[in-house]
């Protein structure tokens with residue numbers, strides 16, 4: 001059984017590597033746009049953005065500006081990647097505590113969706129161990145280059161970097177135990193399609209762990225566009241086939257919501273606002 005799982009994973013990885021090579025050039029060519037800074041004090045410039053433009057040659061729906069009353073933020077540029085590895089992050093976000101709350105176990109197949117330069121990817125790779133696997137998805141090839149460099153330096157072999165698209169993380173179906181979304185969902189220009197794709201990728205009892213800066217808390221020093229309320233997050237996930245399994249309110253700056261598939265949900269009951 002372990003051998004057949006290894007073969008299945010190896011096949012998935014080979015298919016993903018091929019997809020990655022096929023899709024690299026068009027995505028590199030996508031246009032960029034500027035954003036402002038993330039922090040409220042305006043002192044710490046975090047990023048200018050490279051959000052892929054809409055592809056007019058395919059059937060990809062246009063990028064949303066808003067979803068269910070929330071303004072969608074622009075993508076954080078790879079130029080801001082060092083900020084993701086800042087030493088204060090542990091104090092500001094209690095990253096180790098958050099990882100404990102994921103309840104990862106050796107052998108699990110997990111995904112770091114919107115992985116950036118892999119701050120969490122490598123820590124998850126360690127937690128799921130050699131028998132487990134991490135799919136690390138990002139839409140910026142430059143972020144994946146940085147991730148690969150960090151993987152090589154640390155000798156990590158159980159991670160598959162995947163170049164996703166703005167509406168599809170390109171994950172294998174019904175394979176993943178847990179999808180981690182840290183500070184990325186609020187950037188999705190196609191939230192409904194991304195949530196549908198996540199539902200497909202998850203095993204029946206798989207979960208999505210959503211981490212977003214708390215919009216309800218003015219003491220969290222992040223610009224409002226890069227924060228979300230718990231109410232809004234639950235409304236958006238519920239409209240797309242998820243329900244809250246559990247939540248953890250002990251992090252300094254972020255909400256942590258664990259969603260599972262809602263078996264009562266059908267696509268027609270979803271929201272399309």
Ligand SMILES: C[S@@+](CC[C@H](N)C(=O)[O-])C[C@H]1O[C@@H](n2cnc3c(N)ncnc32)[C@H](O)[C@@H]1O
Nearest residue numbers: 076084114115116119138139140164166182184
């Ligand atoms: C603010 S960074 C967070 C990175 C990482 N999760 C962390 O906490 O260190 C957001 C990342 O999500 C990526 N991203 C944005 N939209 C995405 C999408 N539709 N699919 C995959 N990645 C996406 C961006 O390119 C960026 O690298």
